[in-house]
Amino acid sequence: MAMIDTARETHDGTGSGTGDDTDQATDHDGPDTGADGVRLHVQRLSPPDGRPPTATAVLIHGLLTDSLASWYFTVAPDLAAAGLEVVMYDQRGHGRSERPGSGYRLDTFVTDLERLLDRLDITGPVHLVGNCFGGTVAFAYAMRHPERVAGIAVIEAKPATESWLTEISGILRRVATELVVHEAESLAWVSAHRGAHTARLAKSAARLVRTTTIAEDVPASGVVSEEQVRAVRCPVLAVYGADSELAGQERWLESVLPGTRTVVLPGQGHSVLAEAPTRIRELLLSWIHEDETATGAPAVGAAALEADAL
Amino acid sequence: MTSVNQTAPSPAAEAPADAPAVLAEISGMLRTMLDEYGLDDIEITMETRFTEDLELESIDLVTLAGSLEARYGRQVNFAEFVADLELEEIIDLTVGQLVEYVVRCVRAAGER
Numbered sequence: 001m002a003m004i005d006t007a008r009e010t011h012d013g014t015g016s017g018t019g020d021d022t023d024q025a026t027d028h029d030g031p032d033t034g035a036d037g038v039r040l041h042v043q044r045l046s047p048p049d050g051r052p053p054t055a056t057a058v059l060i061h062g063l064l065t066d067s068l069a070s071w072y073f074t075v076a077p078d079l080a081a082a083g084l085e086v087v088m089y090d091q092r093g094h095g096r097s098e099r100p101g102s103g104y105r106l107d108t109f110v111t112d113l114e115r116l117l118d119r120l121d122i123t124g125p126v127h128l129v130g131n132c133f134g135g136t137v138a139f140a141y142a143m144r145h146p147e148r149v150a151g152i153a154v155i156e157a158k159p160a161t162e163s164w165l166t167e168i169s170g171i172l173r174r175v176a177t178e179l180v181v182h183e184a185e186s187l188a189w190v191s192a193h194r195g196a197h198t199a200r201l202a203k204s205a206a207r208l209v210r211t212t213t214i215a216e217d218v219p220a221s222g223v224v225s226e227e228q229v230r231a232v233r234c235p236v237l238a239v240y241g242a243d244s245e246l247a248g249q250e251r252w253l254e255s256v257l258p259g260t261r262t263v264v265l266p267g268q269g270h271s272v273l274a275e276a277p278t279r280i281r282e283l284l285l286s287w288i289h290e291d292e293t294a295t296g297a298p299a300v301g302a303a304a305l306e307a308d309a310l
Numbered sequence: 311m312t313s314v315n316q317t318a319p320s321p322a323a324e325a326p327a328d329a330p331a332v333l334a335e336i337s338g339m340l341r342t343m344l345d346e347y348g349l350d351d352i353e354i355t356m357e358t359r360f361t362e363d364l365e366l367e368s369i370d371l372v373t374l375a376g377s378l379e380a381r382y383g384r385q386v387n388f389a390e391f392v393a394d395l396e397l398e399e400i401i402d403l404t405v406g407q408l409v410e411y412v413v414r415c416v417r418a419a420g421e422r
């Protein structure tokens with residue numbers, strides 16, 4: 001990612017990482033800023049051979065054990081190869097982005113996305129792709145800025161309704177107890193049963209919960225009514241694993257947003273993105289391409305591409 | 311990954327691309343990362359596994375991809391490399407596999 005001036009100021013001011021970072025950040029990655037000037041780590045992939053992108057997809061990861069790596073190592077390269085400008089970022093507190101002590105209500109995550117797209121000068125309507133909590137951010141962003149969203153694809157996610165809040169609050173309470181109060185035992189169990197990498201992710205999640213107010217902030221998020229969800233006008237694709245706790249969600253979404261395309265993948269659970277990336281990639285690509293064909297959408301990423309080439 | 315900045319110079323011309331040199335480069339990049347985690351005395355060889363031995367997580371590999379591109383230029387395309395791998399294979403990746411990939415890329419670019 002080309003560093004834009006506003007971001008460079010922030011970058012210099014915070015002195016993150018090592019001396020090497022400064023050099024490598026000049027081209028394709030580096031921090032940008034979200035709400036409250038929090039530094040956000042961004043990665044972009046463009047179509048090969050300098051082809052102008054046909055559309056822009058912004059990929060938003062989930063809560064706690066997630067980062068942009070979940071996209072980078074699954075669907076992102078293929079989306080870029082298929083002609084899309086792909087923007088990935090680590091949400092606050094996650095991955096290589098800054099981890100402020102507080103400020104983790106849903107609204108703040110949505111403002112991060114808003115600021116990020118502003119800073120990257122991505123003004124045309126984008127396709128938002130969200131996994132789990134990232135999908136909730138996508139829905140909330142589309143309600144805040146309908147004119148800036150071409151479509152939403154969510155995986156294992158729902159809008160920030162009252163029931164979403166109840167469920168995520170329960171999960172955070174459980175995580176806070178398991179990972180923080182009983183951290184050593186929990187990590188030993190995860191390591192033994194789920195492998196070293198999941199244990200490593202759990203360790204990062206424990207640190208996030210221990211050192212920030214995320215477990216209190218997310219449950220304090222504002223919720224939306226069914227009426228507000230009905231106001232979403234852009235195309236929506238919603239994918240669920242048949243064995244996930246969210247199974248059944250697709251019927252509610254279909255009733256509230258009749259145009260929604262829902263897909264339930266048999267034999268899959270909540271981590272369907274990691275488990276069935278090929279299937280998810282096919283679904284995303286056909287959905288985005290169909291939308292382009294239907295609307296004759298211009299190459300919305302072209303302006304951003306040119307800005308970067310400067 | 312394909313970047314859009316067409317005018318960036320390719321640093322590959324002067325980067326030595328034999329396996330020991332690339333291993334030394336990658337080890338250096340990894341040490342910088344591990345220092346941040348307070349792990350600085352781990353020996354890094356061709357057999358070292360990123361996750362199991364170095365306790366790196368997937369986001370660290372994304373960072374490493376950036377360092378590799380900065381050092382060797384765009385022909386070292388980590389995103390393309392991992393696109394052909396399953397998530398499990400990426401987690402089990404060894405330093406040696408990455409070294410061999412970088413050597414292949416740089417040589418292929420030199421022959422063009």
